[in-house]
Amino acid sequence: MSTTLPRPSRPSNGPPTVALPALPVGKTRKSTGGLSVPVTRSTPSTPKTGLRTPSSTFLPPATPAPTAALPQPRSVSGFNAAGKTIRKTVSINSFPQPPRGEGRVTSLPPSPLSTGVSSRKSRTPTTPTYQLSSTTPSFLNGTGDGKSIARLGGARNSDGLISVSSPPQSRSSSAQDSYSTSATQYEDLVDAAQLKLDSSTKDKRMSKVDGKGNVIVSVRVRPDAGGNEHRTDGEWMVDGRKSLIAYNGKEGGDYFYDNVFTTHDDNSRVYDHIAKRLVRRVMEGYHGTVFAYGMTGTGKTFSMQGTASSPGVIPLAITDIFSYIRETPSREFLLRVSYLEIYNERIHDLLSMPTGTQLGVNQAQEEIKLREDSKRGVYASPLKEEIVQSPTQLLRVIARGDQARRTASTQFNARSSRSHAVVQIVVESRERVPGNPAGDSKRQGLPPGGVRVSTLSLIDLAGSEKAAESKERRQEGSHINKSLLTLGTVIAKLSETKDKDGKPADKDGKHLPYRDSKLTRLLQGALSGNSLVSILCTIQIGSAGSVAGANTHTGETINTLKFASRAKNNIVSHAKRAEEALGAGGDGGARVLLERYRMEILELRKELDSQAKGNTKKDDEVEKERDAKVELAREKEAHHRHEEQMLEMQLARTALKERIDHLNRLILSSKSTGVNASGSYSSLGMNPRYSQSSMRSSLATSNGGRPILERTASMTSTSSTIGRKSSGHRSSGGAETVLIADDDDSLGEFGDGTASLASQNRALQADLADKNRYIQTLEKRLLQARRASSSRTSVGLASGKGILVGEDHSVSALIKEKDAEITELRARLDDKDKMLTALRSAARSRDNADRVESRMDLRASQLVDSSHHHGSGTASATGSPTKSSLARQVSHIRKRTKSVDEMNKMLDEMIQDRVQTGQIIRGNRGSVRVATDNREKLSSSSEPPIQLQLLSKQRTSIIGPDQQNSVALEV
Ligand SMILES: Nc1ncnc2c1ncn2[C@@H]1O[C@H](COP(=O)(O)OP(=O)(O)OP(=O)(O)O)[C@@H](O)[C@H]1O
Numbered sequence: 001m002s003t004t005l006p007r008p009s010r011p012s013n014g015p016p017t018v019a020l021p022a023l024p025v026g027k028t029r030k031s032t033g034g035l036s037v038p039v040t041r042s043t044p045s046t047p048k049t050g051l052r053t054p055s056s057t058f059l060p061p062a063t064p065a066p067t068a069a070l071p072q073p074r075s076v077s078g079f080n081a082a083g084k085t086i087r088k089t090v091s092i093n094s095f096p097q098p099p100r101g102e103g104r105v106t107s108l109p110p111s112p113l114s115t116g117v118s119s120r121k122s123r124t125p126t127t128p129t130y131q132l133s134s135t136t137p138s139f140l141n142g143t144g145d146g147k148s149i150a151r152l153g154g155a156r157n158s159d160g161l162i163s164v165s166s167p168p169q170s171r172s173s174s175a176q177d178s179y180s181t182s183a184t185q186y187e188d189l190v191d192a193a194q195l196k197l198d199s200s201t202k203d204k205r206m207s208k209v210d211g212k213g214n215v216i217v218s219v220r221v222r223p224d225a226g227g228n229e230h231r232t233d234g235e236w237m238v239d240g241r242k243s244l245i246a247y248n249g250k251e252g253g254d255y256f257y258d259n260v261f262t263t264h265d266d267n268s269r270v271y272d273h274i275a276k277r278l279v280r281r282v283m284e285g286y287h288g289t290v291f292a293y294g295m296t297g298t299g300k301t302f303s304m305q306g307t308a309s310s311p312g313v314i315p316l317a318i319t320d321i322f323s324y325i326r327e328t329p330s331r332e333f334l335l336r337v338s339y340l341e342i343y344n345e346r347i348h349d350l351l352s353m354p355t356g357t358q359l360g361v362n363q364a365q366e367e368i369k370l371r372e373d374s375k376r377g378v379y380a381s382p383l384k385e386e387i388v389q390s391p392t393q394l395l396r397v398i399a400r401g402d403q404a405r406r407t408a409s410t411q412f413n414a415r416s417s418r419s420h421a422v423v424q425i426v427v428e429s430r431e432r433v434p435g436n437p438a439g440d441s442k443r444q445g446l447p448p449g450g451v452r453v454s455t456l457s458l459i460d461l462a463g464s465e466k467a468a469e470s471k472e473r474r475q476e477g478s479h480i481n482k483s484l485l486t487l488g489t490v491i492a493k494l495s496e497t498k499d500k501d502g503k504p505a506d507k508d509g510k511h512l513p514y515r516d517s518k519l520t521r522l523l524q525g526a527l528s529g530n531s532l533v534s535i536l537c538t539i540q541i542g543s544a545g546s547v548a549g550a551n552t553h554t555g556e557t558i559n560t561l562k563f564a565s566r567a568k569n570n571i572v573s574h575a576k577r578a579e580e581a582l583g584a585g586g587d588g589g590a591r592v593l594l595e596r597y598r599m600e601i602l603e604l605r606k607e608l609d610s611q612a613k614g615n616t617k618k619d620d621e622v623e624k625e626r627d628a629k630v631e632l633a634r635e636k637e638a639h640h641r642h643e644e645q646m647l648e649m650q651l652a653r654t655a656l657k658e659r660i661d662h663l664n665r666l667i668l669s670s671k672s673t674g675v676n677a678s679g680s681y682s683s684l685g686m687n688p689r690y691s692q693s694s695m696r697s698s699l700a701t702s703n704g705g706r707p708i709l710e711r712t713a714s715m716t717s718t719s720s721t722i723g724r725k726s727s728g729h730r731s732s733g734g735a736e737t738v739l740i741a742d743d744d745d746s747l748g749e750f751g752d753g754t755a756s757l758a759s760q761n762r763a764l765q766a767d768l769a770d771k772n773r774y775i776q777t778l779e780k781r782l783l784q785a786r787r788a789s790s791s792r793t794s795v796g797l798a799s800g801k802g803i804l805v806g807e808d809h810s811v812s813a814l815i816k817e818k819d820a821e822i823t824e825l826r827a828r829l830d831d832k833d834k835m836l837t838a839l840r841s842a843a844r845s846r847d848n849a850d851r852v853e854s855r856m857d858l859r860a861s862q863l864v865d866s867s868h869h870h871g872s873g874t875a876s877a878t879g880s881p882t883k884s885s886l887a888r889q890v891s892h893i894r895k896r897t898k899s900v901d902e903m904n905k906m907l908d909e910m911i912q913d914r915v916q917t918g919q920i921i922r923g924n925r926g927s928v929r930v931a932t933d934n935r936e937k938l939s940s941s942s943e944p945p946i947q948l949q950l951l952s953k954q955r956t957s958i959i960g961p962d963q964q965n966s967v968a969l970e971v
Contacts, residue, residue: 214532214533214572214573214574214575215532215533215534215535215567215568215571215572215573216258216259216273216274216278216533216534216535217257217258217534217535217537217564217565217567217568218257218258218259218260218261218270218273218274218534218535218536218537218564219245219255219257219259219260219261219536219537219538219539219560219561219564220260220261220265220270220299220303220536220537220538220539221238221245221260221261221262221263221538221539221540221541222263222297222298222299222302222538222539222540223263223264224263224540224541234248235247235248235249235252235554236248236541238260238262238263238541239260240260240261240262240265242256242260243256243257243258243259243260244256244260245257245260245539245561247558247561249554251558255561255564255565257537257564257565257568258273258568259273259274261273266310267302267303267306267310267311267312267313267316268310268311268316270303270312270313270536271312271313271316271317274290274313274534274536275290275313275316275317275534276316276320278290278456278532278534279317279320279321279324279456280320280324281532282321282425282427282454282455282456282532283320283321283324283325283328283427283429283454284454284577285429285452285454285577285578286454286531286532286575286576286577286578287454287455287456287457287525287526287530287531287532287575287578288454288455288456288457288531288532288533288534288575289456289457289459289523289526289531289532289533289534290304290313290317290456290457290458290459290533290534290535290536291457291458291459291460291461291523291534291535291536292304292313292459292460292461292535292536292537292538293461293484293487293535293536293537293538293560293563293564294461294463294464294537294538294539294560295463295464295538295539295540295553295556295557295559295560296416296462296463296464297416297463297540298463298538298539298540298560299538299540300417300460300461300463300536300538301417301460303536303538304458304459304460304536305402305460313458313536314398314423314458315391315395317425317456317458318391318394318395318398318425319391321335321391321394321425321427321456322390322391329432330431330432331429331430331431331432332429332430332431332432332594333427333428333429333594334387334427334428334429334593334594334597335387335388335389335394335425335426335427335428336385336386336387336388336425336426336428336593337351337385337386337388337394337397337398337423337424337425337426338351338380338383338384338385338386338423338424338426339351339397339398339400339401339421339422339423339424340368340380340383340421340422340424341404341405341406341419341420341421341422342419342420342422342483342518342519342522343406343418343419343420343476343479344419344475344476344479345479345482345483345517345518346367346368346518347367347368347369347370347380347518348368348404348419349368349380349382349383349384350400350401350402350404350405350421351384351386351397351400351401351404352384353404366382368380368381368382368383369381370518370521370522377524377525377530378521378522378524378525380522385426387593394425398423401421401423402421405417405419405421406418406419416462416463417460417462417463418462418476418480419462420459420460420461420462420480420483420519421459421460422457422458422459422522423457423458423459424455424456424457424458425455425456425458426453426454426455427452427453427454427455427456428451428452428453428592428593428594428595429451429452429594430450430451430452430594430595430598450595451592451594451595452577452578453578453592454577454578455531457526457531459523461484461519462476462480462484463480464477464480464481464484464556464559482517483517483518483519483520484519486513486516486517486519486520487517487519487520487523488563488566489513489516490512490513490514490520490527491527491563491566491567491570491571492566492570493512493513493570494512494527494528494570494571494572512528514527514528527571529571529572529573529574529575530573530574530575531573531575532573532575533567533571533573535564535567535568535571537560537561537563537564538560539553539556539557539560539561540553540557541553541554541557644788647784647788648785648788648814651781651784651785652814654781655777655778655781658774658777659774662770662774761836761839761840761843764832764836764839767832768829768832768833768836771825771828771829771832774825775822775825775826778818778821778822779822782815782818782819782822785814785815786815
C-alpha cells in the first residue's frame with residue numbers, strides 16, 4: 001500500500017461546499033436476502049463481450065465538455081443564476097485564513113488539487129427532470145437542518161445548507177449523457193419551489209424517514225493494470241450515470257448503488273460524492289464513518305489516501321474540515337486526531353509507534369482495549385490523541401501513522417495493507433458568542449450552550465485475500481478475512497429489530513455478533529445507526545492477465561458487490577446531532593477539551609488578572625516607597641540646607657552678638673570709666689566721642705573695671721589727653737579744685753602717670769588680644785561658612801539640580817562683608833598699634849618731663865626754703881637773685897604746661913576739622929582712622945598720619961622740641 005501522503009491540493013473550482021445532499025436510499029431493486037440480487041436487466045446490451053458498457057460512448061471522455069443543454073453546469077464555480085454562490089475552492093495551502101462569510105469565493109488561486117475536477121464538474125449533468133423524492137427521505141434533510149427541496153427552478157437556499165431527499169430510483173433512465181451519480185444529482189436538486197414546503201410538512205415527512213438516506217454505498221471500479229478493462233469477458237457493464245453495475249455471468253444481475261465510479265473517475269470526484277457532505281455534517285455535530293471495503297489491491301488505500309497528484313478522501317476531508325472552520329466564525333473548534341490499526345485482531349496505536357516499523361516486528365506497546373461508554377459508544381483506550389491546528393499538521397500526523405502501519409507484498413498488491421486502519425478525527429465545537437450572564441459562576445465568561453463533540457472515522461480496511469503464499473500472510477489473511485466476514489455477517493443481520501434491552505438485534509431478536517471481531521466492535525456505533533455511514537467498495541473487473549486471476553477477481557468482485565448491497569439495504573442510521581455537552585461526564589466532561597481548555601483559560605486569566613492586580617498594587621507600593629524615599633531625601637537635603645543656613649545665621653548672629661557684647665562691654669566700660677569714681681580706664685578707640693575728652697576716655701582700661709589710675713587733682717588742665725601722674729600733692733588753688741571737680745568726667749587727668757601708662761599699655765594689649773581673638777573667631781567661622789558653601793555647591797552639582805546661585809551670592813556677599821570687616825579691624829588694629837607705640841613714646845617723654853619737672857620743683861622748693869631759711873632781710877634785701885630765677889623757671893614751666901593745653905585744644909579742633917572734611921573717620925567704637933580714600937594719599941605723601949602728628953604735637957608740646965632729644969636719651 002502506498003503510504004505516500006498526497007500533497008494538499010484542491011481544485012480551483014473544487015467540489016461544492018453546499019450542504020450535503022440527501023443520500024440516496026436504496027434503489028428500488030429487490031434485495032434477496034443478504035445477497036443483492038441483480039434486478040432484471042432489461043437491456044443487457046452486449047452480453048458476454050467483455051465489460052459491458054451502456055454504449056461505446058457510455059464512458060465519458062476524460063475531459064468531456066459541459067453539455068450545452070445543462071441549465072446550470074456544475075463546472076461553473078461561483079455564483080449561480082440566482083446570484084448565490086454555490087461553490088468554493090479550497091486549498092490546504094490557503095489555511096488558515098479569516099472567515100469570509102457565507103459568500104463563495106470564486107477567484108481563489110488554483111490549487112494542485114484541482115486536477116481533473118474541472119472536467120469532472122463540467123460533465124455533471126443536471127437533468128431538470130429530477131423531482132423531489134417524497135418517498136425516500138434522507139437523514140441529511142430529515143433529522144438534520146437541511147431543507148427538503150427538489151430542483152425545479154434552479155434556485156438555491158442562500159445558506160448553502162440545503163439538501164434534498166434522495167432521488168427516486170426512477171431517476172433519469174436515459175443512459176445518454178447520464179453520468180451523474182445519485183449524490184451528484186441531488187446536489188442540483190435544489191429548487192426554490194420546494195421551499196414552499198413548510199417546516200411542519202418537512203417534519204412530518206422526516207418522521208417517516210427510515211434512515212437509509214444516511215448511508216451511502218458506492219462502488220468504485222479500479223482500472224485494470226493491463227489496460228484491457230474494456231475487453232473483459234463481456235459479462236460486466238458499469239454505468240456510472242445509473243450507478244449500475246451489471247454482471248451478465250453466473251449469479252449475474254444489475255447492481256445499483258448510490259454511486260458507481262468507473263475507472264475514469266478520480267479521487268476528487270469520489271470524495272465529493274461519498275464523503276464531502278458527510279464531512280460537513282460531522283462538522284455540524286453528527287458522527288460520520290467512511291470506510292473502504294474490497295479485495296486486496298483494488299484501490300482502497302488509493303481511494304482513502306490517494307497520491308500526491310490525486311489526494312484521496314482523507315486529505316480532502318481534512319481540507320474541508322478546516323475550510324468549514326474558516327467559514328464558521330460563529331463557532332470555535334478544537335480538533336484532535338487518533339490513528340489506530342487492527343492487526344491480527346490486536347489494536348495498535350499508530351501515533352505511539354516508532355515510524356518505519358517493519359512487518360512482524362512487535363513493538364512493546366500497552367495493549368489497547370475497546371471500551372464502551374454510554375455517550376462515547378465503543379472506543380479504544382488508551383489511545384493517543386493529538387490536537388491539531390492546521391491541515392498540514394493533521395496530514396503530518398496521519399502520515400506518521402501511515403509510516404507505522406503494517407504493509408506487505410501480496411499476490412495482488414506489492415504494498416498491501418495488512419491491517420484495518422482507523423483515522424478518527426474528533427471535532428469539538430461551541431458557539432463563540434461571548435458573555436453568559438445567566439450562567440453559573442464556574443462558567444462565567446463562557447459562551448452559552450455546550451460543546452458539541454462529533455467524530456469522523458475514516459477507515460481503510462485490509463483487503464480480503466483468498467490465497468496466500470506465506471504462513472504469515474495466511475495468518476494475517478485469516479484474521480483479515482475473519483473480521484471482514486464478521487462485518488459482512490453483522491451487516492447482513494442488521495435490521496431495525498431491537499432486543500428486549502432495546503439493543504439492535506437481528507431479525508430473530510438475537511444479538512448481533514459485534515464482539516466477534518475488533519473491527520465490528522469498533523464499527524458498532526456506526527453500524528447500529530448512530531452515525532452517518534459512507535461505504536466505498538472497490539472492485540477490479542479484469543483478468544489481470546490470467547484466467548485464474550480473472551476468475552478470482554470475479555468471485556471477489558461479486559462478493560464485494562453483494563456486501564455493498566447488503567450494507568445498502570440493511571444499515572439504518574438514526575444519527576442525530578451530538579448533544580451539546582456541559583460540565584463533566586462522558587464526552588461532556590473530561591474529554592471535552594474545548595470546555596476544559598476554556599475553563600483553564602478562564603482560570604488562568606483570573607489568575608493573571610489577580611496577579612496583575614497584585615503587581616499593580618506592588619507597583620503602587622514600590623512607587624509610593626520610591627516617592628517617599630525621594631521625598632525623604634529632599635527633606636533631608638532641605639533640612640541639611642536649612643541646618644547650614646541656620647549655622648551660618650548662627651555664626652553671623654554669634655559674631656554679631658559677640659560684637660554687640662563687645663561693644664556693650666566697651667560702652668559700659670567707657671561709661672563706667674566716665675562715671676566710675678575709681679577712675680578705671682578703658683581701652684582706646686571705643687568711645688564714640690572723639691573729642692579731646694573722648695580721646696581721654698578712650699584710654700579707659702578694660703580689665704574688669706579695676707581702678708588702675710588713681711585720679712587725683714592735677715595741676716595740668718583737664719584737657720590733658722593722658723592722665724599724668726599726680727604730683728601727690730594737692731594743689732591749693734581754688735581754680736584747680738574746680739578743675740579737678742570738672743575733670744571728674746575726664747580720664748585720669750591727674751592719675752598716677754606711671755601707673756596710668758602701664759595700665760593703658762595692659763589695656764591696649766588686652767584689647768589687642770581681644771581683637772585678635774575676635775578676628776580668629778571670625779576667620780574660623782568664615783572658613784566654616786566657606787566649607788559649608790563649597791560642600792553645598794558640590795551637593796547641588798552632584799544632585800544635578802543646578803548650582804544654588806542665589807545662596808552663593810549671599811554667601812559671597814557675606815564673605816565679602818566679613819573680609820571688609822576684617823580689613824577694617826586690621827586697619828584699626830594697625831592704627832591702634834601705631835597709637836600704642838606713640839603713647840608709649842609719649843609716656844616715656846612725659847615721664848622724663850615729669851622727672852625734670854619734679855626735680856625743678858624740688859630745686860625750686862629748696863631754693864624757696866633756703867631763701868626763707870637765710871632770713872627774709874637777706875632775701876628781700878638782696879632781692880635774692882636765685883629765688884627770683886627759680887620763680888621764673890616755675891612760671892616758665894607753668895606757662896609751658898598751659899601752652900600744652902592750648903596745643904591740645906588746637907589738636908582737637910584740627911581733628912574735628914578733618915572729620916568734617918572727611919579726611920578721617922570716626923568709628924562707631926569711638927576710634928578714629930584715616931579715610932580709605934585718604935589713606936593712600938597720606939601714605940604717599942610725606943605727611944605723617946594724623947595720630948602720629950597728633951602724638952608728635954603732643955610730645956612736642958609737652959617736652960618742647962628742643963628737649964626731645966635729651967628726653968629720648970634719658971628714656
Ligand atoms: N483507481 C485507480 N487508479 C489508478 N491506480 C489505482 C487505482 N486504484 C488502485 N490503484 C493502484 O493499485 C495499486 C493497489 O492499490 P491499493 O494499494 O490502493 O489497493 P488496496 O485495496 O489498498 O490493497 P490492500 O488491501 O492490499 O491494501 C496501487 O498501486 C494503486 O496505485
